[in-house]
Amino acid sequence: MGWIVLGREIQGVIFDLDGVLCSTDEFHYLAWKATADELGVPFDRDSNNRLRGVSRMESLELILEGRGGDTSLSLAEKLHIADEKNARYRDSLSSLTPDDTSIEVVATLNALRTRGLKLAIGSSSKNTPLILERLALTPYFDAIADGNMIQRSKPDPEVFTLAAAKLGLSPMNCLVVEDAVSGAEAAHAGGFLAVCVGDAATKQAGDVNLTTLSGIVEL
Ligand code: BG6
Ligand code: MG
Numbered sequence: 557m558g559w560i561v562l563g564r565e566i567q568g569v570i571f572d573l574d575g576v577l578c579s580t581d582e583f584h585y586l587a588w589k590a591t592a593d594e595l596g597v598p599f600d601r602d603s604n605n606r607l608r609g610v611s612r613m614e615s616l617e618l619i620l621e622g623r624g625g626d627t628s629l630s631l632a633e634k635l636h637i638a639d640e641k642n643a644r645y646r647d648s649l650s651s652l653t654p655d656d657t658s659i660e661v662v663a664t665l666n667a668l669r670t671r672g673l674k675l676a677i678g679s680s681s682k683n684t685p686l687i688l689e690r691l692a693l694t695p696y697f698d699a700i701a702d703g704n705m706i707q708r709s710k711p712d713p714e715v716f717t718l719a720a721a722k723l724g725l726s727p728m729n730c731l732v733v734e735d736a737v738s739g740a741e742a743a744h745a746g747g748f749l750a751v752c753v754g755d756a757a758t759k760q761a762g763d764v765n766l767t768t769l770s771g772i773v774e775l
Contacts, residue, residue, distance in 0.1 A: 559671060561731060561775050562749060562763055568730040569668055569772070570701075570719045573679035575608060575735035575754050576769065577661050578691055583648035588619060591641045597622035605755045609736030611680050611709035612638050642683075649683065654692035660770050665696045667773045674698045676719040678732065680709040699723050710738040713746025720748075733772065737761045751775070 559566045575581035585604045592599030597619055607615040616638050620629070629637075668675060676699040677684060684702035688694045699722035706714045720730050732743035735754035740761035743750035752762030753769055764775060 559673070559775075564749060565729055566673070566731055566749075568674040568676065568698075568720065568723045568725045570676045570678040570716055570723075570730055570732045570748070572609070572732070572734045572736065572739050573677055573684055573687060573702075574681055576733055577693065578652075578656065578687060580649065580652075580687060581608065581735065581754075583645055587641050587645040587648065588615065590644055591616075591637060592619050592622065595619070595623065595637075605737075608755060609680055609710035609734070609738035609742070611703060612642065612682070614709060616641070646683065646686070649686060649690060652687070652690040654690075657691045657693060660768070661693075664770050664773060665693075669696065674723045674725065676723050677701065678716045678719040679703065680706075680715060710736060711741035711745060713742045713748075716742055716746045716748055720746075731772075733769070734762070 571577055574584060585601060588604065588607065589599055599619060599622065606618055610618065616634055665675060675697050677697050678701050680703045682703040684700065699719055701715045701719035701722060703709065705718060708714045716732055717727065720727050727747040730748055731751050732748040733751045733753065734740050734743060734756050737756050737759055740750040740752055740756045750762040751764045751766060751772055753766050756762060757765035766772065
């Protein structure tokens, strides 16, 4: 008998990246905070939680809601603001090294691989390849699905459906690990079980809500 979680036989685990395997969610927050300050829009860690799992351009639209949905900005101006945010964010990423990968993350990935599970990334971020390289995490994954490969970001299930297809597994047989409420919604929309940590766990958005990532190996 394989690994049974909530009555399902689990053969693969699909991990969100920002806020699950690394603390780049804080870099996203700080970069958006600088953008919001420039735009004169109120923005704090609580409002930032709405941006988790959401694509760059959709995140900007959520921030602009803070000044009444601002219809005065052209698409070109919005693209420019998003580019500036991304440049600021990538500046922070340039400081990352493999030492920034926590011992808990490495131990958890190794424990799951030792059980014969297939592992994938399912992230909305177009910076996924860069982050995985800088943290030396790429070799742990059998498949990567990221923001460069999809049309619709979370809460749409597209990135997780793609990750499962790349693993050759049915959503029924995969867990999705998420820190975003939008990510838990995406998992459920795609027919996956959602294991949540961080903000999504605090909000009880998952089928399982953990206080720490390593708890997954105890399920
Ligand atoms: C998600 C983050 O992983 O990626 C979001 O949770 C972010 O906050 C999204 O907006 C897109 O990231 P990027 O790196 O493509 O701007
Ligand atoms: Mg996340």
